Amino acid sequence: MISDVPSTPLSSAESSLQHLHPSARKVWTIKILLLGAILIFAALIYDAASLFADESALPTGVATTASALLAAALGLIIPRLWYRFWRYSLRGEELFLRRGIINRVSTVVPLRRIQHLDVSQDIIEREFDLGKLIVHTAGTRSSDVVLPGLAFEEAERLRDELKNYILEDTI
Amino acid sequence: MVSLPGFAILLIPVLRSPSSESYLNLGIAVLYGAVTLPLLYLQYHRFRYWITPNELVIHSGVFTRRRRNIPVERIQNIEMERKLLPRLLGTASVKVFTAGSAAAEGVLEYVSVAEANRIREVIRSFQRQKAQDAQWTSDGAQPSAQVLERSGRPVPDHERDALAEVTDDDHHAGPPLISMTLDRVLLSGMFRFSLLYIAIIFSFLQFIEPDPELLAEMLTRGQLGALTQTVADSPWLAGFMAAAAAALLSWVSGILVNLNKYYGFRLWLETDKLHKRHGLLTLAEATIPLKKVQALICRSNPVMSRFGWWIMELQTMGLNVREHGFQIAAPFSQEEEIGDLSTRILPVSWPSRLSKVSRLTIRRMTIRYGLVLAALTLAVSAFWRPALYGFALFPLVPLWAWLNYHHHGYSLTDDALVIRKGVIRRMIWYIPIRKMHVFYSAQSIFQRRLRLKTVYVDTAGASSINFPMIVDLPSEVADTLTGRLYDRFRDLIQTTAPGSFGAANTARDTGQRELSFALPVPADQRRSSQATPSRPTGPPN
Numbered sequence: 001m002i003s004d005v006p007s008t009p010l011s012s013a014e015s016s017l018q019h020l021h022p023s024a025r026k027v028w029t030i031k032i033l034l035l036g037a038i039l040i041f042a043a044l045i046y047d048a049a050s051l052f053a054d055e056s057a058l059p060t061g062v063a064t065t066a067s068a069l070l071a072a073a074l075g076l077i078i079p080r081l082w083y084r085f086w087r088y089s090l091r092g093e094e095l096f097l098r099r100g101i102i103n104r105v106s107t108v109v110p111l112r113r114i115q116h117l118d119v120s121q122d123i124i125e126r127e128f129d130l131g132k133l134i135v136h137t138a139g140t141r142s143s144d145v146v147l148p149g150l151a152f153e154e155a156e157r158l159r160d161e162l163k164n165y166i167l168e169d170t171i
Numbered sequence: 172m173v174s175l176p177g178f179a180i181l182l183i184p185v186l187r188s189p190s191s192e193s194y195l196n197l198g199i200a201v202l203y204g205a206v207t208l209p210l211l212y213l214q215y216h217r218f219r220y221w222i223t224p225n226e227l228v229i230h231s232g233v234f235t236r237r238r239r240n241i242p243v244e245r246i247q248n249i250e251m252e253r254k255l256l257p258r259l260l261g262t263a264s265v266k267v268f269t270a271g272s273a274a275a276e277g278v279l280e281y282v283s284v285a286e287a288n289r290i291r292e293v294i295r296s297f298q299r300q301k302a303q304d305a306q307w308t309s310d311g312a313q314p315s316a317q318v319l320e321r322s323g324r325p326v327p328d329h330e331r332d333a334l335a336e337v338t339d340d341d342h343h344a345g346p347p348l349i350s351m352t353l354d355r356v357l358l359s360g361m362f363r364f365s366l367l368y369i370a371i372i373f374s375f376l377q378f379i380e381p382d383p384e385l386l387a388e389m390l391t392r393g394q395l396g397a398l399t400q401t402v403a404d405s406p407w408l409a410g411f412m413a414a415a416a417a418a419l420l421s422w423v424s425g426i427l428v429n430l431n432k433y434y435g436f437r438l439w440l441e442t443d444k445l446h447k448r449h450g451l452l453t454l455a456e457a458t459i460p461l462k463k464v465q466a467l468i469c470r471s472n473p474v475m476s477r478f479g480w481w482i483m484e485l486q487t488m489g490l491n492v493r494e495h496g497f498q499i500a501a502p503f504s505q506e507e508e509i510g511d512l513s514t515r516i517l518p519v520s521w522p523s524r525l526s527k528v529s530r531l532t533i534r535r536m537t538i539r540y541g542l543v544l545a546a547l548t549l550a551v552s553a554f555w556r557p558a559l560y561g562f563a564l565f566p567l568v569p570l571w572a573w574l575n576y577h578h579h580g581y582s583l584t585d586d587a588l589v590i591r592k593g594v595i596r597r598m599i600w601y602i603p604i605r606k607m608h609v610f611y612s613a614q615s616i617f618q619r620r621l622r623l624k625t626v627y628v629d630t631a632g633a634s635s636i637n638f639p640m641i642v643d644l645p646s647e648v649a650d651t652l653t654g655r656l657y658d659r660f661r662d663l664i665q666t667t668a669p670g671s672f673g674a675a676n677t678a679r680d681t682g683q684r685e686l687s688f689a690l691p692v693p694a695d696q697r698r699s700s701q702a703t704p705s706r707p708t709g710p711p712n
Contacts (some may be wrong), residue, residue, distance in 0.1 A: 142608065
């Protein structure tokens with residue numbers, strides 16, 4: 001296990017890294033569209049309110065159409081980009097994560113710094129049988145490091161593996 | 172999440188005056204109840220917890236199902252809380268704290284008091300069991316005792332008495348590491364400002380409650396008439412005088428506040444704990460166990476550092492929320508004193524010089540600050556035309572970027588990462604490698620074009636606003652730095668024997684025990700990081 005730890009822990013060989021589960025894109029799309037629905041709803045109210053007004057800043061329907069298009073575009077593009085740049089790998093003594101579209105962040109969580117572990121699944125993720133692994137450490141900024149978009153079994157498997165490591169380490 | 176009191180509040184108007192209008196409220200209440208009551212039941216139904224010899228498991232959540240496993244040995248503290256309502260119901264809530272966050276990690280609400288006690292006992296007995304096992308398997312007997320005590324084992328009476336004796340008895344206090352004389356306290360106050368006087372003026376006004384009309388009359392008619400006339404004649408002079416008066420007042424109150432706070436400041440060391448005592452009107456005392464110190468932070472500002480004055484803080488992390496945060500170890504000291512003090516507290520070796528980040532940071536920061544300034548100026552000028560003069564500040568932007576570059580530096584020594592940052596608020600962090608938790612390297616879209624990276628490490632109890640970061644290292648330098656840092660981290664963490672770094676023992680303070688590590692690293696995998704020549708002088712400047 002030790003031998004595949006590269007000399008630069010925060011930049012790993014591409015081949016050793018794993019992608020998230022492809023369905024993660026769908027989950028993210030649904031979540032963004034749900035958020036977008038709020039925006040569309042607000043725009044709809046604005047349009048409805050200005051329907052009978054004498055003069056309004058925008059012609060009727062423009063706000064709604066624009067926000068619908070925006071939500072659709074974001075919902076299509078962002079999850080793909082997230083998915084494209086998300087990588088993780090469980091190496092000998094650490095969990096490595098890399099993600100981000102604009103700001104690309106690499107994280108190394110040494111396994112013995114893990115305080116405890118969570119696996120969580122929300123109602124949308126449950127439909128696709130996905131889950132998140134949440135790794136809690138004592139660091140301020142990294143009190144919960146989230147690894148989303150895993151197959152639920154994979155999340156549980158990772159948790160059990162990490163858990164084993166911690167226990168083995170401390171006994 | 173779901174609250175019954177909310178339900179009650181909705182019902183109050185109905186109960187008080189049953190009129191047609193309040194039936195609306197009743198309707199809302201019924202609706203609310205129809206949603207929340209089943210949800211409450213589901214919540215109750217979904218909530219499960221059990222304790223195995225290894226961990227505390229909590230399953231909860233209706234929509235988002237949460238399964239939380241907290242390893243027994245990571246539990247730092249178990250608190251039992253009984254608020255009014257639970258007390259009436261004969262229940263208690265058990266809160267389980269780990270080092271991860273200030274808030275409780277596991278909360279078991281509304282368990283019976285007997286059950287709460289039982290949970291606490293069971294967890295503790297498992298912890299004791301673990302500690303004993305550890306004692307058998309490793310020779311680190313002392314740390315396991317530590318873990319037990321820190322996890323909230325009731326201290327036996329004779330031990331508690333002994334502790335009390337130590338803390339009460341002043342004569343045992345060692346020679347002070349720092350004791351501030353009165354003139355030092357007054358001098359340090361001269362560098363501080365306080366707005367306390369505003370609060371005092373306002374509370375005074377509130378106390379006497381002056382009649383505005385009467386006050387206006389007094390100002391215009393009495394002896395002050397001449398003064399108000401002058402003010403009315405030359406508003407610029409008046410404004411200037413007012414600003415000068417405000418500055419003087421805040422300066423004086425700064426000195427007084429500082430005097431009250433740091434009068435008679437004394438810091439001394441007793442075996443492995445730092446004690447400090449200071450204050451004029453309220454005497455503040457604090458004890459800082461050295462093993463809880465996560466990092467050293469030196470602060471200054473351009474004026475103070477011009478005369479070589481620095482403040483030193485200790486970043487601490489405790490199982491108790493009150494022990495979190497930043498403890499001032501030296502309120503006002505010269506560089507050499509800080510250097511001397513730090514080496515007496517922790518095995519600190521300051522690097523003799525710091526490396527610089529890439530010069531490209533000047534370009535990046537110029538663009539960034541320039542855009543911020545432009546946006547700000549345009550936004551304000553939309554409401555207030557003269558704000559357009561803000562564009563006159565543009566020549567200062569590159570200077571500011573250069574100053575930021577000039578005051579930013581870092582160094583990786585054998586034991587620590589040292590980072591300096593800030594122009595106005597100057598900071599130097601000394602972060603022991605043993606205290607590091609998570610490693611980061613980040614590259615924004617703009618940094619990618621310039622081949623730069625930002626490197627930072629997370630520590631327990633670090634401030635999230637003023638966070639130590641090395642911004643804009645050349646990519647390759649960043650990669651080698653993180654490589655060296657992480658290698659060193661693995662070396663130190665794996666080979667640390669209990670007590671070898673007595674003052675700063677990472678593993679213990681986050682509830683981990685020091686143990687012979689399961690996976691020894693082959694010698695050829697280790698790359699000893701370059702030792703930087705070090706001397707126990709002041710922080711590099």
